[in-house]
Amino acid sequence: MVNITINGKLVQAYEDEMLLTAIRRENIDIPALCHHEAVEPYGACRLCMVEITKDEWDGWKNHVTSCLYPVEEGLIVNTHTPTVIELRKTILDLFLAGSPRSTVIRKLAAEYGVTKTSYEEVPDGTDCILCGLCTRVCDKMGFSAISAVNRGHGKEIAPPLNEPPPDCVGCLSCAYICPTRYIKFTDDGKTRKIWGRKFKLLHCEKTGQPTITEEFARYLVKNRQIPEDYFKINDLSHRKELALKMGEITQWGREE
Amino acid sequence: MQISTPKQLKELQQKFQDKDNKLVKKIIVCHGPGCLASGAEKIFEEFQQVLSKKKIKGVTLEALKKTGCHGLCEKAPLVAIEPAGILYTRVKPRLVEDIIEKTVKNDEVIPELLYQDPETKKRVEKYRDIKFYSHQTRIALRNLGHINTADIEDFIRVGGYQAMAKAITKMTPERIIDEVTKSGLRGRGGGGFSTGRKWATCRKVKDDTHYVICNGDEGDPGAFMDRAIMEGDPHSVLEGMIIAAFAVGARSGYIYVREEYPLAVVNLQIAIEQAREYGLLGESIFGTDFSFDIQINRGAGAFVCGESSALMKSVAGEVGEPRAKYIRSVVKGLYDKPTVLNNVETFANVPVIIDRGAKWFTGIGAPKNSGTKAFSLVGKVRNTGLIEVPMGTSLREIIYDIGGGLIDGRPFKAVQTGGPSGGCLPDSLLDSPVDFDSLTKAGSMMGSGGMIVMDDRTCMVDVAKYFLSFLVSESCGKCNPCREGLYQLYKLAVKVSEGRAEEDDLEKMEKLSDMIIIGSLCGLGKSGPNPFLSTVRYFREEYLAHIKEKKCPAGVCRELIRFEINDKCDGCTACILACAYNAITGKKKEPHVINQDLCTHCGACVTVCTRNAIDVI
Amino acid sequence: MRSRLIVNPNLCTGCRTCELACSFTHSVAGKPGLSRIYPLDGGFKDLFVPVVCLQCEDPACARSCLVDAITRNPETGAMELDDKKCVRCQACVSACPFGCSLFDRVNNLVVKCDLCGGDPACAHFCPTKALEYKPIVPKALKSAG
Structure with a gap:
C-alpha cells in the first residue's frame, strides 16, 4: 500500500493502481469519457486531469491525467483546483463545439457551467468524440474490426476501407461502450445490423428467442473452446433443462 | 574484410590515407539535397565523361568525389577543387569542361564561378575565406563535403570508427556514459535532455533486452539537418549508435527515417551493409562479446511520429499515436523494453566526444549548452543553407554574418526557430544567444534546428x-x-x-x-x-x-488589403493580361483601373508590374 | 475450508423466497434487481429445483468472456462478474450450459450469482434449508472420519 493525499485527506492506495481508481474510491466525482475498466487507460479526453505535487518538489506542480498516472508514495493530489476546473471547462467547451447535439456532452458541460460553446461550431460535427473506446474494446476482444482512420481534425472511426468489416461479429460491445451513444445498430430479433454489415441471430430451439449472432458463437466455439451445442438453446431453456435433470435425479433418490 | 582489432582498423586507415595522398587533385561535387535538386548528378556525370576523355596527368576518375551537403545551398550546385580549396557556385554541366581545362589542369581560377560577397561585391577565391563558412564550427557535420557519401573506406580514412574501437576495447560502459554526461551533450532533436543521463537511466533498468533508436523523422518544414547527415555521412550515425548500444547494453537498434527521404534510406542501408561486411556490426564486434545490429524503419509521413512514444509505436507496427510518458521510454519504450532514443545529430556528435573527450567538447559553446548545433537557415536571407555554429552564437551573427543579411537589404522583422511549434523572435532579441534555455525563455524553442528568417513584408x-x-x-x-x-x-x-x-x-x-x-x-x-x-x-x-483598424500592415492578409493603381502606370496592359478575374480595365498607354468588386487580391498584377505602379493598401 | 451453496430439491417447496432475497440483495438504484436464482419445475409432482450458478471448476462463462470481466473470488470461490469491466456482449449468457449468466434487460446489465460475497441471501432466507451454505467436506476426509 502507498500513502497519498487526495484533496487534503490522507488515504491509502494499492500499489500499481492508477490515481483515478484511488480518487473514485473516495467518492470524488471527476469526469472521464475515454475510460473503461475493460480496456487499458488511454488518456485521450483529458477530463480526468488533476494537479499533483509532492513535498519534496519545492512547490512545483504538474497536471496529469489521473487515469494513466500510477499512484506514488507521498503524492499530493488536488482534483478541483481553479486551473483544473478551468481546464475541464475548456475541454467540455471544445467537445461541445464538435458535438453540439450530444446529450451526454451537453449534460456534462452544463455541470461545469457551459451551456453553449464559446467557439465556432465544427461544420458536420458528430457525436463521436474520438475517445477510442470502441476500437480499443474491439482490439481487446480480438476482432480489430474497426479502427481510427486519418489524423488530426479529420480523424474518424471506421471499418477498413469504409466497407462492411469482415472481422466484425456483431457483438455490439462498441455500441455499448460508446460514451455518447454515437455508434448505431438495429436488431429486429432476426437480424442485427452494425457498421453496414448484417448478422443473422441464433434462436433458441425451444423458445424461439434470439440469442447472439452466428458469427459471435462461431468465434467462441473456435477461439474459446465453448462446445457448439451450448448455443442451441437460450439461458432460460438451459435452466429449465438443468431443473428437469436434477429433478429426475432427485426423484430416483425418492423412489429408492 | 573483417576488422577484429583496433590495430587492424588503424592499419586500414593508413592504407586508405596513402591511397588518398596519391591523388594530386580532388574534384568534389556536392550531393546534398539542395545541389541534387539543382542537378548535381548531371554535373557529376559530365565530369566523369570529360575526365575519361581527357587524359590529365595524375587526375583519374578517383579524383572525383560525391560528398554530402556543403551547406551553401543558395548557390547550388557546388563544386570544390581540393587541395586548393576553391569553391565554385551555381555550376552548370556546360561549364564542366572549362573547369577541368582551366582549374584542374592549369590551376587557373574562373572568377565568374566564385562566390561573391554580398556586401563587398568581391569574389572570394578560397572556400574558408567565405564568411558563410568562417563563422561556423562543424562537429556533427564534420565530414560533410569531405568524404564520399556512404563510403566506408573514405570514412575510415578520416578516422571513422576509431572512437567506437576505443569505446568498446578500452572503455567500460560506465566510463562512456560518464564521458558523455560530462560533455554536457543535450538532445539535438529539440528536447535538450542530457544524453548521458538518458543512457545512464536506461542502462540501470534491469532487463534482458535494451534498444537503441535513432530518430530520423525530421518533419519540420524547411529543416534538413538530419537528412544531410543521413545522406552524406551515414557512418557517423551508425558509429554513434554502436557506442550508445555498447553503453546501455543493447543488441539491436533501429533507425526511423521518414518516408520523404528515400536517398537517406538508400545510403544508410549501404552503410549498414558495409559496416556488417567489415565486422563493425553483427556478432562479437572487435572480438568482444558485444553484438549489435541495426535495422531501418521507414515512417509513413506523419509529423507526429517524430515524437518519441509515437515513433516507438510506429516501429512496433502500431498506429503512430503518442502515449503519456509518466513511465519514461528509457524504462519502458519499444516493445515495453528500456529504450534509448536519440536524434540523428546527437548520435553524430557522440564519436567526436569519445574521441576528443568531454573536456574538449565543453570548451565549445555556452555554459550548460556545450557543443554546436546545426541549423537549416532558410527564408529571406541571402545565404540559405545548412550551417553549424557553437551554442550561444547570437541570432545576429547567424543571420547577418553567416546568412549574409536579408535579401535585397530589406529590414529584418522576425526569425522563426524551432520548427512549426517554435516561435517568432523580433529584432530586439537579435543579440540573444542561441541555446536551449535562452530560446525557451524568449518564448520559442531550439527544436530540431529550423530557422526561418522573415522580412518586413511578412504578416505575423x-x-x-x-x-x-x-x-x-x-x-x-x-x-x-x-x-x-x-x-x-x-x-x-x-x-x-x-x-x-x-x-x-x-x-x-x-x-x-x-x-x-x-x-x-x-x-x-x-x-x-x-x-x-x-x-x-x-x-x-x-x-x-x-x-481594430481592420488593416494588415504588411499587406499580406487578403481580406484586409486593397490593390490600387497609382500614377506611375504607363498603360502597358501587362496587369490586364495577368488578371484572371478581368478586374482591371484601361486602354493602352492610359492609366488602368482596378474594379474592387471583382478583385480577389491574388497579387498577380503586382508580380507582373515592372513600374511599381500597384499599391497595396 | 471453502463453503459451497448446497441445493437440496427434496426440501424445496417452491416458495420463491430465495428469488425475493436475491432480487432485493442485488438491487439496482434502489429497485429490486434481477434474481440470479430460480426454483423451477423439476418435472415431477411437487418437485422444485432451485437453479443457481454452480461456480464450475472450468467455467464456460469466464472462458467466453473476451474482456476478462469474470474472475474467481479466491475467498468465496465464486465466479464474480465485474460490472465495470463488462461490455454487455452477452457471450457468457449464451455460453453457460446451465443458463446461469443472465441479462437484465431493465437495467441493461449482465448478472450472475456471486454468493453475495460469502453470505448468500438465498440460503440465509430459505425457510426449509433446501439451500444451505456450508463447508464442503471432501470425501476422503469423510470416510476417514
Missing part, C-alpha cells in the same frame, strides 16, 4: 495562421486539447486575419492556448500554441491593427 498573423494550420493537420487527433483546441485556435487566427475578430478574441486565444499547453498529451500539443503566443507577445500591435 499570417505566419501564426500558417503554422497553426500545419499543426492542425499534423496533430494525431488522439487528445482533445490538441485536436479540437488547436483547430479552434486556428479558426480564431483566421478570424483575425480576415478582420472579423473582436478585441476579446485575443484574450480568448491566449486563454485557450494556456489550456492547450496544460491539457495536451504530448509535445506536439503542448508546444502547439507557440506560433500564436510568440507572435502575439512580440507583435501585438500587428494583431490589434487587424482587429
Whole structure:
C-alpha cells in the first residue's frame, strides 16, 4: 500500500493502481469519457486531469491525467483546483463545439457551467468524440474490426476501407461502450445490423428467442473452446433443462 | 574484410590515407539535397565523361568525389577543387569542361564561378575565406563535403570508427556514459535532455533486452539537418549508435527515417551493409562479446511520429499515436523494453566526444549548452543553407554574418526557430544567444534546428495562421486539447486575419492556448500554441491593427488589403493580361483601373508590374 | 475450508423466497434487481429445483468472456462478474450450459450469482434449508472420519 493525499485527506492506495481508481474510491466525482475498466487507460479526453505535487518538489506542480498516472508514495493530489476546473471547462467547451447535439456532452458541460460553446461550431460535427473506446474494446476482444482512420481534425472511426468489416461479429460491445451513444445498430430479433454489415441471430430451439449472432458463437466455439451445442438453446431453456435433470435425479433418490 | 582489432582498423586507415595522398587533385561535387535538386548528378556525370576523355596527368576518375551537403545551398550546385580549396557556385554541366581545362589542369581560377560577397561585391577565391563558412564550427557535420557519401573506406580514412574501437576495447560502459554526461551533450532533436543521463537511466533498468533508436523523422518544414547527415555521412550515425548500444547494453537498434527521404534510406542501408561486411556490426564486434545490429524503419509521413512514444509505436507496427510518458521510454519504450532514443545529430556528435573527450567538447559553446548545433537557415536571407555554429552564437551573427543579411537589404522583422511549434523572435532579441534555455525563455524553442528568417513584408498573423494550420493537420487527433483546441485556435487566427475578430478574441486565444499547453498529451500539443503566443507577445500591435483598424500592415492578409493603381502606370496592359478575374480595365498607354468588386487580391498584377505602379493598401 | 451453496430439491417447496432475497440483495438504484436464482419445475409432482450458478471448476462463462470481466473470488470461490469491466456482449449468457449468466434487460446489465460475497441471501432466507451454505467436506476426509 502507498500513502497519498487526495484533496487534503490522507488515504491509502494499492500499489500499481492508477490515481483515478484511488480518487473514485473516495467518492470524488471527476469526469472521464475515454475510460473503461475493460480496456487499458488511454488518456485521450483529458477530463480526468488533476494537479499533483509532492513535498519534496519545492512547490512545483504538474497536471496529469489521473487515469494513466500510477499512484506514488507521498503524492499530493488536488482534483478541483481553479486551473483544473478551468481546464475541464475548456475541454467540455471544445467537445461541445464538435458535438453540439450530444446529450451526454451537453449534460456534462452544463455541470461545469457551459451551456453553449464559446467557439465556432465544427461544420458536420458528430457525436463521436474520438475517445477510442470502441476500437480499443474491439482490439481487446480480438476482432480489430474497426479502427481510427486519418489524423488530426479529420480523424474518424471506421471499418477498413469504409466497407462492411469482415472481422466484425456483431457483438455490439462498441455500441455499448460508446460514451455518447454515437455508434448505431438495429436488431429486429432476426437480424442485427452494425457498421453496414448484417448478422443473422441464433434462436433458441425451444423458445424461439434470439440469442447472439452466428458469427459471435462461431468465434467462441473456435477461439474459446465453448462446445457448439451450448448455443442451441437460450439461458432460460438451459435452466429449465438443468431443473428437469436434477429433478429426475432427485426423484430416483425418492423412489429408492 | 573483417576488422577484429583496433590495430587492424588503424592499419586500414593508413592504407586508405596513402591511397588518398596519391591523388594530386580532388574534384568534389556536392550531393546534398539542395545541389541534387539543382542537378548535381548531371554535373557529376559530365565530369566523369570529360575526365575519361581527357587524359590529365595524375587526375583519374578517383579524383572525383560525391560528398554530402556543403551547406551553401543558395548557390547550388557546388563544386570544390581540393587541395586548393576553391569553391565554385551555381555550376552548370556546360561549364564542366572549362573547369577541368582551366582549374584542374592549369590551376587557373574562373572568377565568374566564385562566390561573391554580398556586401563587398568581391569574389572570394578560397572556400574558408567565405564568411558563410568562417563563422561556423562543424562537429556533427564534420565530414560533410569531405568524404564520399556512404563510403566506408573514405570514412575510415578520416578516422571513422576509431572512437567506437576505443569505446568498446578500452572503455567500460560506465566510463562512456560518464564521458558523455560530462560533455554536457543535450538532445539535438529539440528536447535538450542530457544524453548521458538518458543512457545512464536506461542502462540501470534491469532487463534482458535494451534498444537503441535513432530518430530520423525530421518533419519540420524547411529543416534538413538530419537528412544531410543521413545522406552524406551515414557512418557517423551508425558509429554513434554502436557506442550508445555498447553503453546501455543493447543488441539491436533501429533507425526511423521518414518516408520523404528515400536517398537517406538508400545510403544508410549501404552503410549498414558495409559496416556488417567489415565486422563493425553483427556478432562479437572487435572480438568482444558485444553484438549489435541495426535495422531501418521507414515512417509513413506523419509529423507526429517524430515524437518519441509515437515513433516507438510506429516501429512496433502500431498506429503512430503518442502515449503519456509518466513511465519514461528509457524504462519502458519499444516493445515495453528500456529504450534509448536519440536524434540523428546527437548520435553524430557522440564519436567526436569519445574521441576528443568531454573536456574538449565543453570548451565549445555556452555554459550548460556545450557543443554546436546545426541549423537549416532558410527564408529571406541571402545565404540559405545548412550551417553549424557553437551554442550561444547570437541570432545576429547567424543571420547577418553567416546568412549574409536579408535579401535585397530589406529590414529584418522576425526569425522563426524551432520548427512549426517554435516561435517568432523580433529584432530586439537579435543579440540573444542561441541555446536551449535562452530560446525557451524568449518564448520559442531550439527544436530540431529550423530557422526561418522573415522580412518586413511578412504578416505575423499570417505566419501564426500558417503554422497553426500545419499543426492542425499534423496533430494525431488522439487528445482533445490538441485536436479540437488547436483547430479552434486556428479558426480564431483566421478570424483575425480576415478582420472579423473582436478585441476579446485575443484574450480568448491566449486563454485557450494556456489550456492547450496544460491539457495536451504530448509535445506536439503542448508546444502547439507557440506560433500564436510568440507572435502575439512580440507583435501585438500587428494583431490589434487587424482587429481594430481592420488593416494588415504588411499587406499580406487578403481580406484586409486593397490593390490600387497609382500614377506611375504607363498603360502597358501587362496587369490586364495577368488578371484572371478581368478586374482591371484601361486602354493602352492610359492609366488602368482596378474594379474592387471583382478583385480577389491574388497579387498577380503586382508580380507582373515592372513600374511599381500597384499599391497595396 | 471453502463453503459451497448446497441445493437440496427434496426440501424445496417452491416458495420463491430465495428469488425475493436475491432480487432485493442485488438491487439496482434502489429497485429490486434481477434474481440470479430460480426454483423451477423439476418435472415431477411437487418437485422444485432451485437453479443457481454452480461456480464450475472450468467455467464456460469466464472462458467466453473476451474482456476478462469474470474472475474467481479466491475467498468465496465464486465466479464474480465485474460490472465495470463488462461490455454487455452477452457471450457468457449464451455460453453457460446451465443458463446461469443472465441479462437484465431493465437495467441493461449482465448478472450472475456471486454468493453475495460469502453470505448468500438465498440460503440465509430459505425457510426449509433446501439451500444451505456450508463447508464442503471432501470425501476422503469423510470416510476417514
